[in-house]
Amino acid sequence: MARWKICIVGAGKIGQMIAALLKTSVHYDVRVIDRDANGLAQIETTGVEVKQIDVEDARALTEAFGGCDAVISAAPFFLTPAIATAAKAAGAHYFDLTEDVAATDAVRALARDAETAFMPQCGLAPGFVGIAGADLADQFDELDTLSLRVGALPLYPTNALKYNLTWSTDGLINEYLNPCDALIDGRPVKVAPLEDLEIISHDGVDYECFNTSGGLGTLSESLSGKARRVSYRTIRYPGHRDIIKLLLDDLGLARRRDLLKEVFETALPRTKQDVVLVFCTATGMKNGVFTERSYVNKSTARQIAGKTWSAIQVTTAAGVTAVVDLMRQGKLPAKGFIGQEQVQLDDFLATEFGALYGAGAVTPLDRAA
The missing domain is CATH 3.40.50.720 (NAD(P)-binding Rossmann-like Domain)
Incomplete structure:
Protein backbone atom coordinates (compact mmCIF):
# COMPACT_ATOMS: atom_id res chain seq x y z
CA MET A 1 0.00 0.00 0.00
CA LEU A 97 -10.08 18.40 16.26
CA THR A 98 -12.72 21.08 16.69
CA GLU A 99 -15.29 20.98 19.48
CA ASP A 100 -17.06 24.05 18.04
CA VAL A 101 -20.58 23.22 16.81
CA ALA A 102 -20.77 26.03 14.23
CA ALA A 103 -17.42 25.00 12.74
CA THR A 104 -18.63 21.41 12.47
CA ASP A 105 -21.80 22.56 10.72
CA ALA A 106 -19.64 24.39 8.16
CA VAL A 107 -17.64 21.20 7.52
CA ARG A 108 -20.84 19.20 7.15
CA ALA A 109 -22.10 21.64 4.50
CA LEU A 110 -18.84 21.31 2.54
CA ALA A 111 -19.11 17.52 2.67
CA ARG A 112 -22.52 17.31 0.98
CA ASP A 113 -21.23 17.27 -2.60
CA ALA A 114 -17.60 16.40 -1.90
CA GLU A 115 -15.64 13.66 -3.62
CA THR A 116 -13.43 13.25 -0.55
CA ALA A 117 -14.19 12.54 3.10
CA PHE A 118 -14.79 15.21 5.75
CA MET A 119 -14.43 14.09 9.36
CA PRO A 120 -14.38 16.80 12.04
CA GLN A 121 -14.25 16.37 15.83
CA CYS A 122 -11.55 13.66 15.78
CA GLY A 123 -9.65 14.34 18.98
CA LEU A 124 -10.48 13.20 22.51
CA ALA A 125 -13.90 14.75 23.20
CA PRO A 126 -15.41 14.98 20.72
CA GLY A 127 -13.59 12.13 19.08
CA PHE A 128 -12.51 8.99 20.90
CA VAL A 129 -15.25 9.32 23.52
CA GLY A 130 -17.88 9.16 20.76
CA ILE A 131 -16.31 5.99 19.35
CA ALA A 132 -16.21 4.40 22.82
CA GLY A 133 -19.75 5.59 23.62
CA ALA A 134 -21.21 4.22 20.37
CA ASP A 135 -19.51 0.87 21.01
CA LEU A 136 -21.00 0.76 24.50
CA ALA A 137 -24.46 1.63 23.16
CA ASP A 138 -24.28 -1.16 20.58
CA GLN A 139 -23.91 -3.75 23.36
CA PHE A 140 -27.55 -3.34 24.41
CA ASP A 141 -30.69 -4.80 22.91
CA GLU A 142 -32.48 -1.63 24.02
CA LEU A 143 -30.49 1.41 25.17
CA ASP A 144 -31.87 3.55 28.00
CA THR A 145 -29.07 5.99 28.99
CA LEU A 146 -25.57 6.81 27.81
CA SER A 147 -23.36 9.02 29.97
CA LEU A 148 -20.03 10.24 28.58
CA ARG A 149 -17.61 11.85 31.04
CA VAL A 150 -14.12 13.11 30.11
CA GLY A 151 -11.52 15.16 31.95
CA ALA A 152 -8.00 16.40 31.27
CA LEU A 153 -6.64 17.13 34.73
CA PRO A 154 -3.37 17.89 36.51
CA LEU A 155 -1.94 14.92 38.37
CA TYR A 156 -0.92 17.22 41.22
CA PRO A 157 -3.48 20.04 41.64
CA THR A 158 -2.22 22.89 43.83
CA ASN A 159 -4.52 25.89 43.29
CA ALA A 160 -8.12 26.58 44.31
CA LEU A 161 -9.40 25.68 40.84
CA LYS A 162 -7.45 22.39 41.06
CA TYR A 163 -6.63 22.90 37.41
CA ASN A 164 -3.76 23.62 35.05
CA LEU A 165 -3.89 24.57 31.40
CA THR A 166 -3.26 21.46 29.32
CA TRP A 167 -4.71 22.49 25.93
CA SER A 168 -6.36 25.35 23.99
CA THR A 169 -7.59 28.20 26.20
CA ASP A 170 -10.06 29.28 23.50
CA GLY A 171 -11.44 25.76 23.36
CA LEU A 172 -11.77 25.62 27.14
CA ILE A 173 -13.71 28.89 27.22
CA ASN A 174 -15.98 27.66 24.42
CA GLU A 175 -16.79 24.57 26.45
CA TYR A 176 -17.71 26.62 29.51
CA LEU A 177 -19.88 29.18 27.71
CA ASN A 178 -21.61 27.60 24.70
CA PRO A 179 -24.89 25.62 24.78
CA CYS A 180 -24.50 21.85 25.16
CA ASP A 181 -26.12 19.04 23.18
CA ALA A 182 -28.01 16.26 24.94
CA LEU A 183 -30.84 13.78 24.46
CA ILE A 184 -33.74 14.02 26.91
CA ASP A 185 -36.76 11.74 26.51
CA GLY A 186 -35.26 10.62 23.21
CA ARG A 187 -35.17 14.11 21.67
CA PRO A 188 -32.13 16.31 20.91
CA VAL A 189 -32.08 19.40 23.14
CA LYS A 190 -29.72 22.18 24.20
CA VAL A 191 -28.80 22.37 27.88
CA ALA A 192 -26.91 25.04 29.83
CA PRO A 193 -23.15 24.72 30.37
CA LEU A 194 -21.88 24.17 33.94
CA GLU A 195 -25.22 22.69 35.05
CA ASP A 196 -26.30 19.13 36.02
CA LEU A 197 -23.51 18.77 38.55
CA GLU A 198 -22.80 15.19 39.67
CA ILE A 199 -20.11 13.31 41.60
CA ILE A 200 -18.35 10.17 40.37
CA SER A 201 -15.52 8.14 41.88
CA HIS A 202 -12.64 6.18 40.39
CA ASP A 203 -9.75 4.50 42.20
CA GLY A 204 -10.87 6.09 45.47
CA VAL A 205 -10.81 9.64 44.05
CA ASP A 206 -13.96 11.78 43.85
CA TYR A 207 -14.58 13.94 40.80
CA GLU A 208 -17.32 16.37 39.82
CA CYS A 209 -18.91 16.44 36.37
CA PHE A 210 -21.00 19.13 34.67
CA ASN A 211 -22.30 20.04 31.23
CA THR A 212 -19.86 21.47 28.72
CA SER A 213 -20.22 22.16 25.02
CA GLY A 214 -19.10 20.13 22.02
CA GLY A 215 -18.01 16.82 23.55
CA LEU A 216 -21.01 14.79 22.40
CA GLY A 217 -20.25 15.32 18.72
CA THR A 218 -22.93 13.81 16.46
CA LEU A 219 -24.07 11.11 18.92
CA SER A 220 -27.11 13.17 19.91
CA GLU A 221 -28.29 12.90 16.30
CA SER A 222 -27.45 9.25 15.66
CA LEU A 223 -29.04 8.09 18.94
CA SER A 224 -32.12 10.32 18.64
CA GLY A 225 -35.19 8.18 19.30
CA LYS A 226 -33.00 5.21 20.24
CA ALA A 227 -32.13 6.20 23.83
CA ARG A 228 -34.01 8.01 26.59
CA ARG A 229 -31.09 10.13 27.83
CA VAL A 230 -27.65 10.82 26.40
CA SER A 231 -25.30 13.38 27.94
CA TYR A 232 -21.73 14.62 27.90
CA ARG A 233 -20.07 16.22 30.93
CA THR A 234 -16.55 17.35 31.75
CA ILE A 235 -14.68 15.85 34.71
CA ARG A 236 -12.96 18.15 37.21
CA TYR A 237 -11.82 17.93 40.81
CA PRO A 238 -14.58 18.97 43.28
CA GLY A 239 -15.02 22.73 43.71
CA HIS A 240 -13.85 23.75 40.24
CA ARG A 241 -17.33 24.37 38.81
CA ASP A 242 -18.39 26.79 41.56
CA ILE A 243 -15.31 29.00 41.09
CA ILE A 244 -15.82 29.06 37.31
CA LYS A 245 -19.46 30.11 37.80
CA LEU A 246 -18.27 32.94 40.08
CA LEU A 247 -15.85 34.15 37.42
CA LEU A 248 -18.33 33.88 34.57
CA ASP A 249 -21.55 34.99 36.23
CA ASP A 250 -20.82 37.03 39.35
CA LEU A 251 -17.76 38.82 37.93
CA GLY A 252 -19.19 39.06 34.42
CA LEU A 253 -16.28 37.44 32.59
CA ALA A 254 -18.73 35.50 30.42
CA ARG A 255 -19.12 38.81 28.55
CA ARG A 256 -15.36 39.39 28.44
CA ARG A 257 -13.84 36.35 26.75
CA ASP A 258 -10.69 38.30 25.98
CA LEU A 259 -10.16 39.16 29.64
CA LEU A 260 -11.10 35.63 30.77
CA LYS A 261 -8.47 34.19 28.41
CA GLU A 262 -5.87 36.61 29.74
CA VAL A 263 -6.71 35.66 33.34
CA PHE A 264 -6.48 31.94 32.61
CA GLU A 265 -3.21 32.18 30.70
CA THR A 266 -1.63 34.52 33.26
CA ALA A 267 -2.74 32.74 36.42
CA LEU A 268 -2.88 29.06 35.48
CA PRO A 269 0.45 27.37 34.73
CA ARG A 270 0.75 24.74 32.03
CA THR A 271 1.84 21.22 32.90
CA LYS A 272 2.80 17.97 31.22
CA GLN A 273 2.11 16.07 34.43
CA ASP A 274 -1.51 15.43 33.58
CA VAL A 275 -4.07 12.64 33.42
CA VAL A 276 -6.89 12.08 30.93
CA LEU A 277 -9.87 10.16 32.30
CA VAL A 278 -12.60 8.77 30.03
CA PHE A 279 -15.58 7.38 31.98
CA CYS A 280 -18.51 6.10 29.88
CA THR A 281 -21.55 4.34 31.36
CA ALA A 282 -24.66 2.96 29.66
CA THR A 283 -27.83 1.31 30.92
CA GLY A 284 -30.48 -0.66 29.06
CA MET A 285 -31.96 -4.07 28.38
CA LYS A 286 -29.61 -6.97 27.58
CA ASN A 287 -31.00 -10.51 27.23
CA GLY A 288 -34.16 -9.44 29.07
CA VAL A 289 -32.27 -7.95 32.06
CA PHE A 290 -31.87 -4.25 32.91
CA THR A 291 -28.06 -3.91 32.82
CA GLU A 292 -25.33 -1.32 33.35
CA ARG A 293 -21.96 -1.37 31.58
CA SER A 294 -19.02 1.00 31.76
CA TYR A 295 -15.87 1.71 29.79
CA VAL A 296 -13.03 3.51 31.59
CA ASN A 297 -9.74 4.67 30.10
CA LYS A 298 -7.01 6.49 32.02
CA SER A 299 -3.95 7.92 30.29
CA THR A 300 -0.93 9.78 31.65
CA ALA A 301 2.07 11.53 30.07
CA ARG A 302 4.52 9.27 28.26
CA GLN A 303 7.72 9.17 26.24
CA ILE A 304 7.39 8.87 22.46
CA ALA A 305 10.28 9.24 20.02
CA GLY A 306 12.59 10.31 22.83
CA LYS A 307 10.40 13.13 24.12
CA THR A 308 7.90 13.47 26.95
CA TRP A 309 4.37 14.32 25.80
CA SER A 310 1.41 15.21 28.00
CA ALA A 311 -1.61 12.92 28.27
CA ILE A 312 -3.85 15.43 26.49
CA GLN A 313 -1.36 15.71 23.61
CA VAL A 314 -1.13 11.93 23.23
CA THR A 315 -4.86 11.19 23.47
CA THR A 316 -5.90 14.05 21.19
CA ALA A 317 -3.29 13.25 18.53
CA ALA A 318 -3.95 9.51 18.74
CA GLY A 319 -7.64 10.18 18.20
CA VAL A 320 -7.15 11.87 14.85
CA THR A 321 -4.20 9.81 13.57
CA ALA A 322 -6.05 6.54 14.24
CA VAL A 323 -9.04 7.55 12.09
CA VAL A 324 -6.71 8.84 9.36
CA ASP A 325 -5.06 5.41 9.42
CA LEU A 326 -8.45 3.72 9.10
CA MET A 327 -9.17 5.91 6.06
CA ARG A 328 -5.82 4.90 4.54
CA GLN A 329 -6.74 1.24 5.10
CA GLY A 330 -10.11 1.70 3.37
CA LYS A 331 -12.13 1.03 6.54
CA LEU A 332 -14.05 4.34 6.41
CA PRO A 333 -16.22 5.88 3.68
CA ALA A 334 -14.07 7.61 1.05
CA LYS A 335 -16.34 10.62 0.60
CA GLY A 336 -18.93 12.71 2.39
CA PHE A 337 -19.41 13.51 6.07
CA ILE A 338 -18.23 10.95 8.64
CA GLY A 339 -19.28 10.93 12.30
CA GLN A 340 -17.25 9.31 15.06
CA GLU A 341 -19.93 6.70 15.69
CA GLN A 342 -19.21 5.25 12.22
CA VAL A 343 -15.82 4.04 13.54
CA GLN A 344 -15.60 0.58 15.09
CA LEU A 345 -13.77 0.71 18.43
CA ASP A 346 -11.94 -2.56 17.75
CA ASP A 347 -10.69 -1.21 14.41
CA PHE A 348 -9.61 2.04 16.07
CA LEU A 349 -7.64 0.28 18.83
CA ALA A 350 -6.02 -2.06 16.31
CA THR A 351 -4.25 0.83 14.50
CA GLU A 352 -0.71 1.71 15.47
CA PHE A 353 -1.98 5.00 16.93
CA GLY A 354 -5.16 3.70 18.57
CA ALA A 355 -2.93 1.29 20.49
CA LEU A 356 -1.94 4.29 22.62
CA TYR A 357 -5.50 4.28 23.98
CA GLY A 358 -5.38 0.54 24.43
CA ALA A 359 -2.53 1.05 26.89
CA GLY A 360 -4.81 3.23 29.03
CA ALA A 361 -7.80 0.89 29.13
CA VAL A 362 -9.01 0.22 32.67
CA THR A 363 -12.00 -1.97 31.77
CA PRO A 364 -11.70 -4.86 29.28
CA LEU A 365 -13.75 -4.99 26.10
CA ASP A 366 -16.18 -7.76 27.10
CA ARG A 367 -19.26 -7.73 24.87
CA ALA A 368 -20.29 -11.34 25.31
CA ALA A 369 -21.60 -11.16 28.88
Whole structure:
Protein backbone atom coordinates (compact mmCIF):
# COMPACT_ATOMS: atom_id res chain seq x y z
CA MET A 1 0.00 0.00 0.00
CA ALA A 2 1.40 3.40 -1.04
CA ARG A 3 2.58 5.89 1.55
CA TRP A 4 0.15 8.72 2.27
CA LYS A 5 1.17 12.36 2.34
CA ILE A 6 -0.41 14.27 5.20
CA CYS A 7 -0.49 18.05 5.64
CA ILE A 8 -0.96 19.23 9.22
CA VAL A 9 -2.20 22.79 9.72
CA GLY A 10 -0.91 24.16 13.02
CA ALA A 11 2.49 23.82 14.66
CA GLY A 12 1.28 24.15 18.25
CA LYS A 13 1.41 21.52 20.97
CA ILE A 14 -1.12 19.19 19.34
CA GLY A 15 0.21 19.73 15.81
CA GLN A 16 3.69 18.83 17.03
CA MET A 17 2.35 15.64 18.64
CA ILE A 18 0.46 14.62 15.48
CA ALA A 19 3.60 15.16 13.40
CA ALA A 20 5.68 13.12 15.85
CA LEU A 21 3.25 10.19 15.75
CA LEU A 22 2.97 10.14 11.97
CA LYS A 23 6.76 10.45 11.66
CA THR A 24 7.16 7.19 13.61
CA SER A 25 5.09 5.32 11.02
CA VAL A 26 6.33 3.81 7.75
CA HIS A 27 3.03 4.69 6.10
CA TYR A 28 3.20 8.50 6.07
CA ASP A 29 5.10 11.47 4.72
CA VAL A 30 4.35 14.60 6.72
CA ARG A 31 4.24 18.32 6.00
CA VAL A 32 3.34 20.95 8.63
CA ILE A 33 2.24 24.48 7.75
CA ASP A 34 1.71 27.51 9.98
CA ARG A 35 2.32 31.23 10.04
CA ASP A 36 4.33 30.87 13.27
CA ALA A 37 8.02 30.39 12.46
CA ASN A 38 8.88 29.42 16.06
CA GLY A 39 6.52 26.46 16.14
CA LEU A 40 7.67 25.30 12.72
CA ALA A 41 11.31 25.53 13.79
CA GLN A 42 10.68 23.04 16.61
CA ILE A 43 9.12 20.58 14.19
CA GLU A 44 11.74 21.05 11.47
CA THR A 45 14.45 19.74 13.79
CA THR A 46 12.70 16.33 13.75
CA GLY A 47 13.11 16.01 9.98
CA VAL A 48 9.49 16.80 9.11
CA GLU A 49 8.87 19.09 6.11
CA VAL A 50 7.57 22.51 7.18
CA LYS A 51 6.24 25.50 5.28
CA GLN A 52 5.46 28.97 6.63
CA ILE A 53 2.33 30.46 5.08
CA ASP A 54 -0.58 32.66 6.11
CA VAL A 55 -3.32 30.16 6.91
CA GLU A 56 -5.95 32.79 6.05
CA ASP A 57 -4.59 33.05 2.47
CA ALA A 58 -6.98 30.72 0.60
CA ARG A 59 -4.83 30.38 -2.52
CA ALA A 60 -1.63 29.65 -0.59
CA LEU A 61 -3.48 27.16 1.59
CA THR A 62 -4.90 25.26 -1.38
CA GLU A 63 -1.46 25.16 -3.03
CA ALA A 64 0.10 23.84 0.20
CA PHE A 65 -2.42 20.97 0.19
CA GLY A 66 -1.55 20.00 -3.39
CA GLY A 67 -0.58 16.35 -3.75
CA CYS A 68 -1.69 15.52 -0.19
CA ASP A 69 -3.94 12.56 0.53
CA ALA A 70 -5.31 14.14 3.70
CA VAL A 71 -5.31 17.37 5.68
CA ILE A 72 -5.41 17.45 9.48
CA SER A 73 -6.36 20.79 11.04
CA ALA A 74 -4.81 21.40 14.44
CA ALA A 75 -5.53 25.11 14.10
CA PRO A 76 -7.96 27.26 16.16
CA PHE A 77 -11.63 26.47 15.57
CA PHE A 78 -12.38 29.79 13.86
CA LEU A 79 -10.06 28.82 10.99
CA THR A 80 -11.90 25.54 10.36
CA PRO A 81 -14.15 26.66 7.47
CA ALA A 82 -11.26 28.17 5.51
CA ILE A 83 -9.03 25.12 5.98
CA ALA A 84 -11.80 22.66 5.09
CA THR A 85 -12.68 24.68 1.98
CA ALA A 86 -9.06 24.61 0.81
CA ALA A 87 -8.85 20.85 1.44
CA LYS A 88 -11.93 20.33 -0.70
CA ALA A 89 -10.45 22.47 -3.48
CA ALA A 90 -7.23 20.44 -3.33
CA GLY A 91 -9.07 17.10 -3.44
CA ALA A 92 -7.77 15.94 -0.04
CA HIS A 93 -9.58 14.15 2.76
CA TYR A 94 -10.18 16.47 5.73
CA PHE A 95 -9.92 15.81 9.49
CA ASP A 96 -9.93 18.20 12.45
CA LEU A 97 -10.08 18.40 16.26
CA THR A 98 -12.72 21.08 16.69
CA GLU A 99 -15.29 20.98 19.48
CA ASP A 100 -17.06 24.05 18.04
CA VAL A 101 -20.58 23.22 16.81
CA ALA A 102 -20.77 26.03 14.23
CA ALA A 103 -17.42 25.00 12.74
CA THR A 104 -18.63 21.41 12.47
CA ASP A 105 -21.80 22.56 10.72
CA ALA A 106 -19.64 24.39 8.16
CA VAL A 107 -17.64 21.20 7.52
CA ARG A 108 -20.84 19.20 7.15
CA ALA A 109 -22.10 21.64 4.50
CA LEU A 110 -18.84 21.31 2.54
CA ALA A 111 -19.11 17.52 2.67
CA ARG A 112 -22.52 17.31 0.98
CA ASP A 113 -21.23 17.27 -2.60
CA ALA A 114 -17.60 16.40 -1.90
CA GLU A 115 -15.64 13.66 -3.62
CA THR A 116 -13.43 13.25 -0.55
CA ALA A 117 -14.19 12.54 3.10
CA PHE A 118 -14.79 15.21 5.75
CA MET A 119 -14.43 14.09 9.36
CA PRO A 120 -14.38 16.80 12.04
CA GLN A 121 -14.25 16.37 15.83
CA CYS A 122 -11.55 13.66 15.78
CA GLY A 123 -9.65 14.34 18.98
CA LEU A 124 -10.48 13.20 22.51
CA ALA A 125 -13.90 14.75 23.20
CA PRO A 126 -15.41 14.98 20.72
CA GLY A 127 -13.59 12.13 19.08
CA PHE A 128 -12.51 8.99 20.90
CA VAL A 129 -15.25 9.32 23.52
CA GLY A 130 -17.88 9.16 20.76
CA ILE A 131 -16.31 5.99 19.35
CA ALA A 132 -16.21 4.40 22.82
CA GLY A 133 -19.75 5.59 23.62
CA ALA A 134 -21.21 4.22 20.37
CA ASP A 135 -19.51 0.87 21.01
CA LEU A 136 -21.00 0.76 24.50
CA ALA A 137 -24.46 1.63 23.16
CA ASP A 138 -24.28 -1.16 20.58
CA GLN A 139 -23.91 -3.75 23.36
CA PHE A 140 -27.55 -3.34 24.41
CA ASP A 141 -30.69 -4.80 22.91
CA GLU A 142 -32.48 -1.63 24.02
CA LEU A 143 -30.49 1.41 25.17
CA ASP A 144 -31.87 3.55 28.00
CA THR A 145 -29.07 5.99 28.99
CA LEU A 146 -25.57 6.81 27.81
CA SER A 147 -23.36 9.02 29.97
CA LEU A 148 -20.03 10.24 28.58
CA ARG A 149 -17.61 11.85 31.04
CA VAL A 150 -14.12 13.11 30.11
CA GLY A 151 -11.52 15.16 31.95
CA ALA A 152 -8.00 16.40 31.27
CA LEU A 153 -6.64 17.13 34.73
CA PRO A 154 -3.37 17.89 36.51
CA LEU A 155 -1.94 14.92 38.37
CA TYR A 156 -0.92 17.22 41.22
CA PRO A 157 -3.48 20.04 41.64
CA THR A 158 -2.22 22.89 43.83
CA ASN A 159 -4.52 25.89 43.29
CA ALA A 160 -8.12 26.58 44.31
CA LEU A 161 -9.40 25.68 40.84
CA LYS A 162 -7.45 22.39 41.06
CA TYR A 163 -6.63 22.90 37.41
CA ASN A 164 -3.76 23.62 35.05
CA LEU A 165 -3.89 24.57 31.40
CA THR A 166 -3.26 21.46 29.32
CA TRP A 167 -4.71 22.49 25.93
CA SER A 168 -6.36 25.35 23.99
CA THR A 169 -7.59 28.20 26.20
CA ASP A 170 -10.06 29.28 23.50
CA GLY A 171 -11.44 25.76 23.36
CA LEU A 172 -11.77 25.62 27.14
CA ILE A 173 -13.71 28.89 27.22
CA ASN A 174 -15.98 27.66 24.42
CA GLU A 175 -16.79 24.57 26.45
CA TYR A 176 -17.71 26.62 29.51
CA LEU A 177 -19.88 29.18 27.71
CA ASN A 178 -21.61 27.60 24.70
CA PRO A 179 -24.89 25.62 24.78
CA CYS A 180 -24.50 21.85 25.16
CA ASP A 181 -26.12 19.04 23.18
CA ALA A 182 -28.01 16.26 24.94
CA LEU A 183 -30.84 13.78 24.46
CA ILE A 184 -33.74 14.02 26.91
CA ASP A 185 -36.76 11.74 26.51
CA GLY A 186 -35.26 10.62 23.21
CA ARG A 187 -35.17 14.11 21.67
CA PRO A 188 -32.13 16.31 20.91
CA VAL A 189 -32.08 19.40 23.14
CA LYS A 190 -29.72 22.18 24.20
CA VAL A 191 -28.80 22.37 27.88
CA ALA A 192 -26.91 25.04 29.83
CA PRO A 193 -23.15 24.72 30.37
CA LEU A 194 -21.88 24.17 33.94
CA GLU A 195 -25.22 22.69 35.05
CA ASP A 196 -26.30 19.13 36.02
CA LEU A 197 -23.51 18.77 38.55
CA GLU A 198 -22.80 15.19 39.67
CA ILE A 199 -20.11 13.31 41.60
CA ILE A 200 -18.35 10.17 40.37
CA SER A 201 -15.52 8.14 41.88
CA HIS A 202 -12.64 6.18 40.39
CA ASP A 203 -9.75 4.50 42.20
CA GLY A 204 -10.87 6.09 45.47
CA VAL A 205 -10.81 9.64 44.05
CA ASP A 206 -13.96 11.78 43.85
CA TYR A 207 -14.58 13.94 40.80
CA GLU A 208 -17.32 16.37 39.82
CA CYS A 209 -18.91 16.44 36.37
CA PHE A 210 -21.00 19.13 34.67
CA ASN A 211 -22.30 20.04 31.23
CA THR A 212 -19.86 21.47 28.72
CA SER A 213 -20.22 22.16 25.02
CA GLY A 214 -19.10 20.13 22.02
CA GLY A 215 -18.01 16.82 23.55
CA LEU A 216 -21.01 14.79 22.40
CA GLY A 217 -20.25 15.32 18.72
CA THR A 218 -22.93 13.81 16.46
CA LEU A 219 -24.07 11.11 18.92
CA SER A 220 -27.11 13.17 19.91
CA GLU A 221 -28.29 12.90 16.30
CA SER A 222 -27.45 9.25 15.66
CA LEU A 223 -29.04 8.09 18.94
CA SER A 224 -32.12 10.32 18.64
CA GLY A 225 -35.19 8.18 19.30
CA LYS A 226 -33.00 5.21 20.24
CA ALA A 227 -32.13 6.20 23.83
CA ARG A 228 -34.01 8.01 26.59
CA ARG A 229 -31.09 10.13 27.83
CA VAL A 230 -27.65 10.82 26.40
CA SER A 231 -25.30 13.38 27.94
CA TYR A 232 -21.73 14.62 27.90
CA ARG A 233 -20.07 16.22 30.93
CA THR A 234 -16.55 17.35 31.75
CA ILE A 235 -14.68 15.85 34.71
CA ARG A 236 -12.96 18.15 37.21
CA TYR A 237 -11.82 17.93 40.81
CA PRO A 238 -14.58 18.97 43.28
CA GLY A 239 -15.02 22.73 43.71
CA HIS A 240 -13.85 23.75 40.24
CA ARG A 241 -17.33 24.37 38.81
CA ASP A 242 -18.39 26.79 41.56
CA ILE A 243 -15.31 29.00 41.09
CA ILE A 244 -15.82 29.06 37.31
CA LYS A 245 -19.46 30.11 37.80
CA LEU A 246 -18.27 32.94 40.08
CA LEU A 247 -15.85 34.15 37.42
CA LEU A 248 -18.33 33.88 34.57
CA ASP A 249 -21.55 34.99 36.23
CA ASP A 250 -20.82 37.03 39.35
CA LEU A 251 -17.76 38.82 37.93
CA GLY A 252 -19.19 39.06 34.42
CA LEU A 253 -16.28 37.44 32.59
CA ALA A 254 -18.73 35.50 30.42
CA ARG A 255 -19.12 38.81 28.55
CA ARG A 256 -15.36 39.39 28.44
CA ARG A 257 -13.84 36.35 26.75
CA ASP A 258 -10.69 38.30 25.98
CA LEU A 259 -10.16 39.16 29.64
CA LEU A 260 -11.10 35.63 30.77
CA LYS A 261 -8.47 34.19 28.41
CA GLU A 262 -5.87 36.61 29.74
CA VAL A 263 -6.71 35.66 33.34
CA PHE A 264 -6.48 31.94 32.61
CA GLU A 265 -3.21 32.18 30.70
CA THR A 266 -1.63 34.52 33.26
CA ALA A 267 -2.74 32.74 36.42
CA LEU A 268 -2.88 29.06 35.48
CA PRO A 269 0.45 27.37 34.73
CA ARG A 270 0.75 24.74 32.03
CA THR A 271 1.84 21.22 32.90
CA LYS A 272 2.80 17.97 31.22
CA GLN A 273 2.11 16.07 34.43
CA ASP A 274 -1.51 15.43 33.58
CA VAL A 275 -4.07 12.64 33.42
CA VAL A 276 -6.89 12.08 30.93
CA LEU A 277 -9.87 10.16 32.30
CA VAL A 278 -12.60 8.77 30.03
CA PHE A 279 -15.58 7.38 31.98
CA CYS A 280 -18.51 6.10 29.88
CA THR A 281 -21.55 4.34 31.36
CA ALA A 282 -24.66 2.96 29.66
CA THR A 283 -27.83 1.31 30.92
CA GLY A 284 -30.48 -0.66 29.06
CA MET A 285 -31.96 -4.07 28.38
CA LYS A 286 -29.61 -6.97 27.58
CA ASN A 287 -31.00 -10.51 27.23
CA GLY A 288 -34.16 -9.44 29.07
CA VAL A 289 -32.27 -7.95 32.06
CA PHE A 290 -31.87 -4.25 32.91
CA THR A 291 -28.06 -3.91 32.82
CA GLU A 292 -25.33 -1.32 33.35
CA ARG A 293 -21.96 -1.37 31.58
CA SER A 294 -19.02 1.00 31.76
CA TYR A 295 -15.87 1.71 29.79
CA VAL A 296 -13.03 3.51 31.59
CA ASN A 297 -9.74 4.67 30.10
CA LYS A 298 -7.01 6.49 32.02
CA SER A 299 -3.95 7.92 30.29
CA THR A 300 -0.93 9.78 31.65
CA ALA A 301 2.07 11.53 30.07
CA ARG A 302 4.52 9.27 28.26
CA GLN A 303 7.72 9.17 26.24
CA ILE A 304 7.39 8.87 22.46
CA ALA A 305 10.28 9.24 20.02
CA GLY A 306 12.59 10.31 22.83
CA LYS A 307 10.40 13.13 24.12
CA THR A 308 7.90 13.47 26.95
CA TRP A 309 4.37 14.32 25.80
CA SER A 310 1.41 15.21 28.00
CA ALA A 311 -1.61 12.92 28.27
CA ILE A 312 -3.85 15.43 26.49
CA GLN A 313 -1.36 15.71 23.61
CA VAL A 314 -1.13 11.93 23.23
CA THR A 315 -4.86 11.19 23.47
CA THR A 316 -5.90 14.05 21.19
CA ALA A 317 -3.29 13.25 18.53
CA ALA A 318 -3.95 9.51 18.74
CA GLY A 319 -7.64 10.18 18.20
CA VAL A 320 -7.15 11.87 14.85
CA THR A 321 -4.20 9.81 13.57
CA ALA A 322 -6.05 6.54 14.24
CA VAL A 323 -9.04 7.55 12.09
CA VAL A 324 -6.71 8.84 9.36
CA ASP A 325 -5.06 5.41 9.42
CA LEU A 326 -8.45 3.72 9.10
CA MET A 327 -9.17 5.91 6.06
CA ARG A 328 -5.82 4.90 4.54
CA GLN A 329 -6.74 1.24 5.10
CA GLY A 330 -10.11 1.70 3.37
CA LYS A 331 -12.13 1.03 6.54
CA LEU A 332 -14.05 4.34 6.41
CA PRO A 333 -16.22 5.88 3.68
CA ALA A 334 -14.07 7.61 1.05
CA LYS A 335 -16.34 10.62 0.60
CA GLY A 336 -18.93 12.71 2.39
CA PHE A 337 -19.41 13.51 6.07
CA ILE A 338 -18.23 10.95 8.64
CA GLY A 339 -19.28 10.93 12.30
CA GLN A 340 -17.25 9.31 15.06
CA GLU A 341 -19.93 6.70 15.69
CA GLN A 342 -19.21 5.25 12.22
CA VAL A 343 -15.82 4.04 13.54
CA GLN A 344 -15.60 0.58 15.09
CA LEU A 345 -13.77 0.71 18.43
CA ASP A 346 -11.94 -2.56 17.75
CA ASP A 347 -10.69 -1.21 14.41
CA PHE A 348 -9.61 2.04 16.07
CA LEU A 349 -7.64 0.28 18.83
CA ALA A 350 -6.02 -2.06 16.31
CA THR A 351 -4.25 0.83 14.50
CA GLU A 352 -0.71 1.71 15.47
CA PHE A 353 -1.98 5.00 16.93
CA GLY A 354 -5.16 3.70 18.57
CA ALA A 355 -2.93 1.29 20.49
CA LEU A 356 -1.94 4.29 22.62
CA TYR A 357 -5.50 4.28 23.98
CA GLY A 358 -5.38 0.54 24.43
CA ALA A 359 -2.53 1.05 26.89
CA GLY A 360 -4.81 3.23 29.03
CA ALA A 361 -7.80 0.89 29.13
CA VAL A 362 -9.01 0.22 32.67
CA THR A 363 -12.00 -1.97 31.77
CA PRO A 364 -11.70 -4.86 29.28
CA LEU A 365 -13.75 -4.99 26.10
CA ASP A 366 -16.18 -7.76 27.10
CA ARG A 367 -19.26 -7.73 24.87
CA ALA A 368 -20.29 -11.34 25.31
CA ALA A 369 -21.60 -11.16 28.88
